[in-house]
Amino acid sequence: MTILEVAGGTGIGGIALSKNLLSKGFKVRLIITDLRPKALEKAKEFSRDELGFEAETYVIDAREIHKLGIKADIILMYGNSHPTFSTFDMAKFILSSKLSLNSGGSLIIQGHNMxxxxxxxxxxxxxxxxxxxxxxxxxxxxxxxxxxxxxxxxxxxxxxxxxxxxxxxKYWDFGELIGLCKIFFSNVDLKMVGGHRGFVICSNLIEDVTSILT
Structure with missing residues (x-):
């Protein structure tokens, strides 16, 4: 499984997910991206301690992750990063994610109905x-x-x-996030975890976005 965590900071979300998958017998490649080099240095150390291997890290804007040329099975945005994205920025991120996923891959956005x-x-x-x-x-x-x-x-x-x-x-609600995701994915689910917090889970890439009009 190739996991690409965006705006990942020290990699808490990606490392936790990787640890869970490793315990189930999967082989894992973990990539963590952020705009803060110091946070990514901590992510390398944290991943070595928790996973036994060092995560790959890249300093790159979440809206441009497709430029890495990586095809991931899971793209994860964890840690309530979404409030720093405008609607246009979020649309660019979701499109960049679409271009960075394998055909059966999923985009997961952990969020808060602010x-x-x-x-x-x-x-x-x-x-x-x-x-x-x-x-x-x-x-x-x-x-x-x-x-x-x-x-x-x-x-x-x-x-x-x-x-x-x-x-x-931006004070997002889940309906806005889901609406944007629906442009690029045919399956979009919301899993609430309490306190108006939850996960937007997107799968089944839409190749022809005009299909949402039919």
Whole structure:
């Protein structure tokens, strides 16, 4: 089984999946991609410790994984990476995944219905305490909204260290993810795991996307 984890960071999702498959007797090739070289170095060390072999790693944008020329059995996005993708970015990622899968392969996106939790249930907050500890007081503050890309802009400030970071977020719901996946896959399922979190599982590649109109 060839597993390609995108936006994988230290590889927690891909390594856990590989470990499970190895226990069932499969041979596994694990590839982990991310834009952060330091995180991928940790992924190599983590995979050696947990799997007994070192994962292949590549610094590459998730929207361009097809450029690696790898054909995977499973492409995995794990760790709630989807909020950093605009609708257009997500469509490009799913298309890139389609081009990177074997004919019987699957795309798995682990996600969170942020729209329901943060817009409907909690109500959107202009100022939100994200984390409060003795050594860290982290606030996020609304900075704006990009109408064209559908992205909220928030400024994150640590009041203890003074560090700041600007982040763009999209508050996805599962219906949006499923709708995009349905353009490229005929089978799209949703497995909920509690707390409005779940896995979107896509299989059966659609070669001719115009077939969704019939």
């Amino acid at each position: 729209f329901y939790d943060y817009i409907i249930t909690s109500g959107y907050k202009e100022i939100l305490p994200e984390r409060v500890r003795k050594d860290k007081i982290l606030l996020s503050i609304h900075e704006g909204y990009d109408e064209y890309r559908g992205m909220f802009k928030r400024l994150y400030i640590d009041l203890i260290s003074g560090r700041k970071a600007e982040i763009e977020l």
